[in-house]
Amino acid sequence: MFIVYYDFKHTSGNHAGMSYLVKYLEQNLTEVKLIKNIPQQFPGGGKLSKIHAVFLAFYIKLMANRSDKVFFFEYLTKGFANQDLTAKILRKLGAENEIYALVHLPGDNLTELYKNESTIIKKINQVDKVMVFGSSLKLFLEKIGYKKEIVNTFHYVDTEYYKAREIAPVNKKLNIVCIGNLKRNYQLMQQIVANIPVVQFHICMGSAQLKDIFDKFTNVNLYGFLEEKDLLSLMQRCDIGLSVLEDTVGSNVITTSMATGLVQVVSDVGSIRDYCDEHNSILCSTLDDFITGIKLLEKDREKLSLMKKNALKHASKFSMQSFLDDFKLLLY
Numbered sequence: 411m412f413i414v415y416y417d418f419k420h421t422s423g424n425h426a427g428m429s430y431l432v433k434y435l436e437q438n439l440t441e442v443k444l445i446k447n448i449p450q451q452f453p454g455g456g457k458l459s460k461i462h463a464v465f466l467a468f469y470i471k472l473m474a475n476r477s478d479k480v481f482f483f484e485y486l487t488k489g490f491a492n493q494d495l496t497a498k499i500l501r502k503l504g505a506e507n508e509i510y511a512l513v514h515l516p517g518d519n520l521t522e523l524y525k526n527e528s529t530i531i532k533k534i535n536q537v538d539k540v541m542v543f544g545s546s547l548k549l550f551l552e553k554i555g556y557k558k559e560i561v562n563t564f565h566y567v568d569t570e571y572y573k574a575r576e577i578a579p580v581n582k583k584l585n586i587v588c589i590g591n592l593k594r595n596y597q598l599m600q601q602i603v604a605n606i607p608v609v610q611f612h613i614c615m616g617s618a619q620l621k622d623i624f625d626k627f628t629n630v631n632l633y634g635f636l637e638e639k640d641l642l643s644l645m646q647r648c649d650i651g652l653s654v655l656e657d658t659v660g661s662n663v664i665t666t667s668m669a670t671g672l673v674q675v676v677s678d679v680g681s682i683r684d685y686c687d688e689h690n691s692i693l694c695s696t697l698d699d700f701i702t703g704i705k706l707l708e709k710d711r712e713k714l715s716l717m718k719k720n721a722l723k724h725a726s727k728f729s730m731q732s733f734l735d736d737f738k739l740l741l742y
Contacts, residue, residue, distance in 0.1 A: 411443070411480070411481055412445055412478060413442055413483055414493055415428055415432045416490055423638075425571040425572065426638075442741075445466060456489065463499075470496070470500060470505070474507055481511070485537070494533040494536065497533075509537045515659070516547060516657040516680055517546070517550030530554060531556060539559045541740070543565045544684050545684055565661060565665050566732070567730070572642065573669060574646060585647060586609055586649065586650040587612045587645055587651055587652070588611060590614075590663040591615075593657045594618075594654060595677070596618070596620065596623055602652070603629065604627070606705065611630045614636060615632055646670055649673065649707070651676075653676045654677055654700070658679060658682055661685070668724060673718055677694055689724070690724050
């Protein structure tokens with residue numbers, strides 16, 4: 411199997427990106443051969459990426475035997491990697507190989523990028539099988555007319571790296587960490603922060619400009635880009651992972667924070683119930699749900715402790731070994 415992947419800058423070299431996952435697959439499966447899309451995050455990189463995508467189609471057609479499979483790991487990421495272009499040209503070249511694709515983005519996100527569902531279905535019909543990290547995306551692709559097989563699995567987490575401290579600190583003040591930018595509702599997050607001043611919020615901004623929203627709150631610590639080891643350390647010092655979402659499919663924020671023993675207080679949207687349940691998470695639909703849930707955990711530390719243990723146990727379901735087992739079914 412030829413796996414075509416892109417090494418995104420924000421996850422490059424860490425334990426949570428697709429680049430790390432495909433290298434793990436290569437190490438554990440002799441049948442896997444990796445092909446890396448060229449980096450393009452520089453002026454003119456987009457045009458060069460399209461040229462490289464065309465080149466890859468000819469390269470794969472030349473190198474692959476008829477029985478070999480091709481797996482695109484960053485399919486439908488408009489503007490990056492152009493893997494749908496490679497797939498299109500492969501088909502025009504008469505390639506009879508089975509072509510698979512991993513799609514990450516939620517349906518609404520895909521519609522925003524490609525403007526209409528007909529464009530999405532045209533591109534997705536170029537492949538024989540799709541893998542997704544959440545049931546809501548599976549339903550979306552079926553709804554717009556994809557008739558072939560969709561494999562629903564989970565976003566992996568490296569449970570050897572992301573884990574709780576052996577001796578967890580006892581926090582007098584409840585500490586909550588907020589990570590990630592994709593499809594976040596910052597206005598609702600601001601209202602949550604304003605209504606619970608006794609709790610300390612640690613908000614990782616990444617590329618988002620959030621100082622104007624949160625700078626005025628004394629119960630907020632803001633962080634720019636953190637090295638992975640520093641982010642892990644911060645997560646291990648906290649009690650709760652807060653994710654105020656507009657939509658989600660499979661999230662490395664959810665899986666990594668569960669693996670570090672964080673109770674999830676999350677928006678009940680998208681595929682979140684594929685990952686979270688009432689034993690390890692508080693699922694919220696309204697502002698009052700978030701406030702009530704956090705205040706409950708702030709007051710009831712026994713419940714907090716139990717849910718943290720449940721989160722740790724549940725995270726094993728998303729381990730790299732579990733993903734490898736699912737992937738072998740595709741390979742063989």
